[in-house]
Amino acid sequence: MLASFSLLPRPKTLHRWLSTLPSSSIQNSVFISRSTDPLFNLTFEDWLFRHCPIERPLLFLYRNTPCVVIGRNQNPWKEVNMASLRARGVPLVRRRSGGGTVYHDLGNTNFSIHLARQAFDRRTTAQLVLRAVRAMGIERARLNDRNDLCVGDDKVSGSAYKIVNTRAYHHGTMLISTQLETLGDLLRVDNRGTMVTAGVASVRSPVCNLQQSSPATEHDTFASAVVDEFRAEYGLDDPTQTIDEAAGDPAYIQRGIAELQTWEWLYGQTPAFTHTLENAFPWGAVTAEVRAKHGVILSCTLRTPDLPSAALEALSSSAEGARYGAWPTGSAHVSDGPAGDVQRWLSEALV
Secondary structure, three states: OHHHOOOOOOOOOOOOOEEOOOHHHOOOOEEEEOOOOHHHHHHHHHHHHHHOOOOOOEEEEEOOOOEEEEOOOOOHHHHOOHHHHHHHOOOEEEOOOOOOOEEEOOOEEEEEEEEEHHHOOHHHHHHHHHHHHHHOOOOOEEEOOOOOEEEOOEEEEOEEEEEEOOEEEEEEEEEOOOOHHHHHHHOOOOOOOEEEEOOOOOOOOOEOOHHHOOOOOOHHHHHHHHHHHHHHHHOOOOOEEEEOOOOOOHHHHHHHHHHHHOHHHHOOOOOOEEEEEEEEEOOEEEEEEEEEEOOEEEEEEEEOOOOOHHHHHHHHHOOOOOEEOOEOOOOOOOOOOHHHHHHHHHHHHOO
């Protein structure tokens, strides 16, 4: 409940002018990105985190074109409707922080608050964003016990955190006018069978947009409110710096973007998991147990009381060392009959 912590009002400040500075002379505390490329924005955020002075509080605000962003320690096959993702042509991105899976589009604004580790407090930064939302007239906004920002019972903002040595950041989403139907479709997972994973699972929650409570709210109004609260909280008065894809250290940015696009990062970071599936065919039933780690299949055990074990042995042995999601579609041809039925089933189920 809100009564459990202090919500001190912050004085409103004049909106600062925007200035565009060369990437070699970043001296500011507030950054707003003109880019809507998720790979650039996430990499620039990482560059800020690792290269700017730790004693200076930083705020970074940005929007991305449609994408699904999973946490560093998550399993995409458990979190995301991969078939729908591919059908819609929406890219998948694995970020460098932990936390759950989120959907980004231009109706969602992302905020990132960077502090020295000794000054970092998750509740304090969450309260800062809460004050910004309330300053826009959304009085029903509140924080839940996970520091998610809600309007009534519906979540409008989820957060993730990263702490490395003496640095820390809190970044989160803010649903303003996001396509909630698309969000629901992409994050609605109907895993066939049972998937047991060592990865971090997302906490599913009902969501809504800020515009459902305040139709006039836009990206710019939310960004301005957060900037005002950030400056008041940390006693800052320097101009906002708008950045584009030339900002930061070009070599670092290029390497970071390239890393985010590699299979090894996107899928190879997936913790170990076991996917158990069952299916009934006209000729009998089959149970498949697929074990994978770092996105690579360790083993596939196929069991059926209705066929000799040798009938599926070739298909099962072809799985070892294959990339999950690419097998068995990329495996050697399997003849028609029961083995072919199982191959076609697994091709649809393991996506």
